[in-house]
Each structure stands twice: as C-alpha cells, then as structure tokens.
Amino acid sequence: MRGALRVALAAIALSIMSMGSAAAASGPGATVSPTALTFHDVPAGARSDAQAVTLTNTGDAPLTISTFRLVGPDAADFGLGAMCPVSPDTLPAGASCTIYVSFSPDTPGPKSATLAIGDDAASGPQTVALSGAGSSAYGGTAVASVSPGSLSFGDQAVGAKSGAQAVTVAAVGSAAGDLSTPAPFGRLYLWNQPSAGTVWFDDVKVAGAPMG
Numbered sequence: 001m002r003g004a005l006r007v008a009l010a011a012i013a014l015s016i017m018s019m020g021s022a023a024a025a026s027g028p029g030a031t032v033s034p035t036a037l038t039f040h041d042v043p044a045g046a047r048s049d050a051q052a053v054t055l056t057n058t059g060d061a062p063l064t065i066s067t068f069r070l071v072g073p074d075a076a077d078f079g080l081g082a083m084c085p086v087s088p089d090t091l092p093a094g095a096s097c098t099i100y101v102s103f104s105p106d107t108p109g110p111k112s113a114t115l116a117i118g119d120d121a122a123s124g125p126q127t128v129a130l131s132g133a134g135s136s137a138y139g140g141t142a143v144a145s146v147s148p149g150s151l152s153f154g155d156q157a158v159g160a161k162s163g164a165q166a167v168t169v170a171a172v173g174s175a176a177g178d179l180s181t182p183a184p185f186g187r188l189y190l191w192n193q194p195s196a197g198t199v200w201f202d203d204v205k206v207a208g209a210p211m212g
Contacts, residue, residue, distance in 0.1 A: 028093070029059030030121035032128055037115075039103035039132030047079075050100040053128050055084060055091070055117060062090035064120045068099060070130075072113035077105045078130055080115065105134025 033054050042048045057063040064087050070078050084097035091097055105111055115128040 026122070027059050027061040028057055028063035028091075028119070028121050030063055030117075030119050030123060030126050031056050031058050032117065032126045034128070036129040036131070037101055039130075041133050041135040042103055042105055044105050044108050044134045044136065047104040048102055048132070050081070050102045053099045053101065053115065054096050055099060055126065056096040057091045057093050057121075059121065060093050062092055064088075064090050065117065066120075067116070067118035067125075069116045069118070070113050071116055072130075074105075074111035075113040077111045077132070077134070078103055078113050078115075101128075101130060103130075103132040105132065108134045108136050 033056070037051050037053070039048050039051070055065075065084055066087050068080060068082050068084075070080060079102045080099060082097070082099045084099060085091055099115065099117070101115060103111070111132050111134060113130045115130060117126040117128075118124060119126065
C-alpha cells in the first residue's frame with residue numbers, strides 16, 4: 001500500500017512540474033524602453049534629432065512584428081524609422097531592435113502622439129507616449145528690431161548710384177534671434193547674424209563684409 005501511495009504522489013508531482021513547464025513556455029513577449037519620449041522646444045518647421053526606443057523579445061519564441069504606427073492628435077508632427085524585422089521575418093527570443101522617433105512641429109505649441117507597435121505578444125500592442133513643444137520660428141519670444149525705420153537718399157541723377165546707407169538689425173526679447181538662414185527682402189539679405197549686424201543696401205554687405 002505504501003509503495004502504491006509513493007508512486008501516486010510521484011505521478012502527481014510530475015504532473016504539477018509538467019504544468020509549470022507548460023506555463024513557463026508562454027511564447028513571445030515584448031517590452032519597450034523607454035515608455036515615453038519628450039522632445040524639448042523645436043522651432044516650427046525644423047526637425048529634432050531622433051530619439052531611440054528599444055523593443056525586446058522577452059519570451060521564449062520568435063516575436064512577429066506587424067506594424068509601426070503614429071497615432072493621436074499630433075501624429076503628423078512626429079516621424080519614425082525602424083531597424084526591426086517585420087512579418088514574415090521575426091525577432092528571435094531574447095533579441096532587441098531599435099525604433100527611432102523624430103519631432104518636426106508645423107506650428108508652435110504643445111504636441112502629443114503615441115507610437116504603437118503591433119506584434120503577436122500577449123501584451124501587444126506596445127505603446128510609447130510622445131510629447132514635444134513647437135516654438136516660434138526663431139526660438140523663444142525673440143523679435144527683430146530695425147534701425148533706422150526709414151532711409152532717404154535725396155536727389156540722384158538717373159543711372160547714378162548713391163552712397164550706401166546702413167540698417168542695423170538686432171534680436172530683442174527673451175531669446176536671441178537666429179538669423180542664420182538667408183531671409184530675402186528684395187535686395188536685402190540677413191546672413192550669419194546670430195544676434196545683431198549691419199546690413200548694407202549697396203553691395204549687400206553684413207557688418208561691412210561683402211557677400212560672396
């Protein structure tokens with residue numbers, strides 16, 4: 001009788017161990033890191049550097065990835081690229097791959113969206129919260145001041161050229177203006193002037209230096 005009891009108990013223990021093994025073999029799993037990305041102020045119309053999200057297969061079977069999507073109210077202000085296998089290819093158990101997200105706001109103001117990764121893990125889809133803020137085209141609240149407000153060249157003979165007169169452009173406000181991009185105003189161009197400079201109307205010069 002005792003022998004039969006020992007055999008029965010051993011069978012029960014083996015059955016429990018088998019059930020535990022079956023539960024442990026759960027198939028593919030997935031985690032993302034980080035679960036949120038924040039982009040600091042980016043001028044409207046500009047593009048930020050990309051930030052990386054790592055997707056890891058934490059299961060014991062290959063992970064099938066089907067989609068990468070940007071969803072939410074400001075999805076169009078974000079961009080993505082992925083160095084991950086997509087179905088029918090799979091991400092092996094224990095392996096990781098990288099998704100890159102950038103931010104390029106069309107207008108100033110706070111923006112938000114979500115990166116959604118479709119896969120066959122039980123926890124899918126995986127999501128990453130995205131947030132950022134678009135700033136004014138030249139950053140902060142900077143504006144440009146121009147001095148003088150008008151120029152008078154006096155009487156000139158037809159076909160003659162007057163002497164050059166200068167207009168000084170300076171950034172004012174709570175942030176420095178960025179005038180590094182050429183900004184055409186007829187024959188007036190602002191170039192390589194991070195905060196202030198003198199623009200000449202005659203030969204288009206900045207701070208006395210002739211333009212190439």
